[in-house]
Amino acid sequence: MVDDQNITIDRESYEPAYAQLVRILIGQIAAGVFRPGDRLPSEAQLCERYGVSPMTVRRVVNILADQGLVTTERGRGTFVRPLELGTATFDLGRLQQLFRDEDQSTVKLLETRITSATERVARKLAIEAGDRTVFIRRLIFQGEEPMLLHREHVIYDPSRPIVEAEMEVTALRGLFSGGGGSDLKRGDLTIETTLLTEEEAALLHSEIGVPAFRLEHIFYDFEDQPVSWGWFICSGDRLRFTAAIGIP
Amino acid sequence: MVDDQNITIDRESYEPAYAQLVRILIGQIAAGVFRPGDRLPSEAQLCERYGVSPMTVRRVVNILADQGLVTTERGRGTFVRPLELGTATFDLGRLQQLFRDEDQSTVKLLETRITSATERVARKLAIEAGDRTVFIRRLIFQGEEPMLLHREHVIYDPSRPIVEAEMEVTALRGLFSGGGGSDLKRGDLTIETTLLTEEEAALLHSEIGVPAFRLEHIFYDFEDQPVSWGWFICSGDRLRFTAAIGIP
DNA sequence: AAGTGGTCTAGACCACTAT
DNA sequence: TAGTGGTCTAGACCACTTT
Numbered sequence: 001m002v003d004d005q006n007i008t009i010d011r012e013s014y015e016p017a018y019a020q021l022v023r024i025l026i027g028q029i030a031a032g033v034f035r036p037g038d039r040l041p042s043e044a045q046l047c048e049r050y051g052v053s054p055m056t057v058r059r060v061v062n063i064l065a066d067q068g069l070v071t072t073e074r075g076r077g078t079f080v081r082p083l084e085l086g087t088a089t090f091d092l093g094r095l096q097q098l099f100r101d102e103d104q105s106t107v108k109l110l111e112t113r114i115t116s117a118t119e120r121v122a123r124k125l126a127i128e129a130g131d132r133t134v135f136i137r138r139l140i141f142q143g144e145e146p147m148l149l150h151r152e153h154v155i156y157d158p159s160r161p162i163v164e165a166e167m168e169v170t171a172l173r174g175l176f177s178g179g180g181g182s183d184l185k186r187g188d189l190t191i192e193t194t195l196l197t198e199e200e201a202a203l204l205h206s207e208i209g210v211p212a213f214r215l216e217h218i219f220y221d222f223e224d225q226p227v228s229w230g231w232f233i234c235s236g237d238r239l240r241f242t243a244a245i246g247i248p
Numbered sequence: 249m250v251d252d253q254n255i256t257i258d259r260e261s262y263e264p265a266y267a268q269l270v271r272i273l274i275g276q277i278a279a280g281v282f283r284p285g286d287r288l289p290s291e292a293q294l295c296e297r298y299g300v301s302p303m304t305v306r307r308v309v310n311i312l313a314d315q316g317l318v319t320t321e322r323g324r325g326t327f328v329r330p331l332e333l334g335t336a337t338f339d340l341g342r343l344q345q346l347f348r349d350e351d352q353s354t355v356k357l358l359e360t361r362i363t364s365a366t367e368r369v370a371r372k373l374a375i376e377a378g379d380r381t382v383f384i385r386r387l388i389f390q391g392e393e394p395m396l397l398h399r400e401h402v403i404y405d406p407s408r409p410i411v412e413a414e415m416e417v418t419a420l421r422g423l424f425s426g427g428g429g430s431d432l433k434r435g436d437l438t439i440e441t442t443l444l445t446e447e448e449a450a451l452l453h454s455e456i457g458v459p460a461f462r463l464e465h466i467f468y469d470f471e472d473q474p475v476s477w478g479w480f481i482c483s484g485d486r487l488r489f490t491a492a493i494g495i496p
Numbered sequence: 497a498a499g500t501g502g503t504c505t506a507g508a509c510c511a512c513t514a515t
Numbered sequence: 516t517a518g519t520g521g522t523c524t525a526g527a528c529c530a531c532t533t534t
Contacts (some may be wrong), residue, residue, distance in 0.1 A: 030470075042518075043520065059504095074519070075519050075520065077520080078519090078520075088437050090337065090439060092333065093334070096333075184330075186494030188490070188491075189338075189493065191338060193461055194459055220494075236441030240438050242438045242439075244436055245434060300524090301523060321532085323501065323530075323531035
């Protein structure tokens, strides 16, 4: 297995040549053939060794660099990167999965009412205090268990159809994993920690004072105007974020 | 600005043609020229319009797809993706920055002693209960303020030099942002919430019961054997994770 | 049949690094 | 000067979707 001189690209395979070579090189790094700090064979050597064109090798090296496995240094070579904690990235896959299938999760609309923006809400939404906003509270269940509490302040503007769409229960699902939010340009998200309040604990079938995640979001339209500000609350013992670094 | 028929690729620029075209297309999506759900011009049209080769356009579309801005559908076209919450990714940039400059942060070794692995530690490190491990506690300061508390259990194996290296105070910095950990193949990380214990609160100059982040890590060597298991504790009011989705 | 994205080639030229 | 990564070309062929 360490002697890999017989490994070649299978031109008959449905797996493209570049993908095969990516797999081969990652395998060799994982097997310790190339150690952190080591220089990979030059691109010309890889062309020769595996019988592919320079462009294909270039693409392969780009992919490895994008994945953080190697770094390229112009004029010197391509080197295997040592493990770095700072390269870890966490995603919302766990939450996204919650919204994937309609059977798995249900969304219950707790409250929706028109209010006057407080000073804090107005500042977040870049409007004047006292302007009308819509306040929405939702509870998202996984099966029978309440998983997420969602609070949201949406700018109330009858000329913008997004307000009506946002109040729809299904809008949340679309926003999370495709389809909805087609009038939104960008969003800012932050993850914080907090303690469950009495109200939150009751709704989430948990205890007051339990540590929880708070996922805050602001969405902007194509005029870069804030459209909604809100946050999800989830008991800490029902959610964790995971990431893997290095070679899988 | 909406009429962009005069925008061209500058072949004299130091910015590569593909990067210029990426910038141009992102700008047009941001400006609303192409809306979520819209089809981009075909790759052949983009070649014609900007005077670049098919491979260059292909590369550009790949980059946009990697960034999650568009999806490609074979035989149909390339489409602008609507905003999706689930695409958000959070990184440890904030923590990594802590370890960037030696002046900004200092690491204080609180404790390091050889112990017998408890049942829990042994299970995490895939060893037998009672086997020798090294327990390390560190405190990481930002300026004068204690920011992070680090606890770690490392397998004690004199034949492996990594144990000695791990005990070094500087090892932490290297692990976070390059250089160190060259004998580690991969790592698994999880982010959880917790409450500060009395001991943690005292060390972090905070209050007992305050919500906090807990960043757990396990590192594996090239034989896929666990090498160390540990976690960072950070008071919740001193750390947040941020992410941006959509067009910046 | 026409149009679309996806892969790949066999070179070219350039900027940079090491010797 | 030789070797390295980085960009780019002008085609080719393929699989797929739509008309």
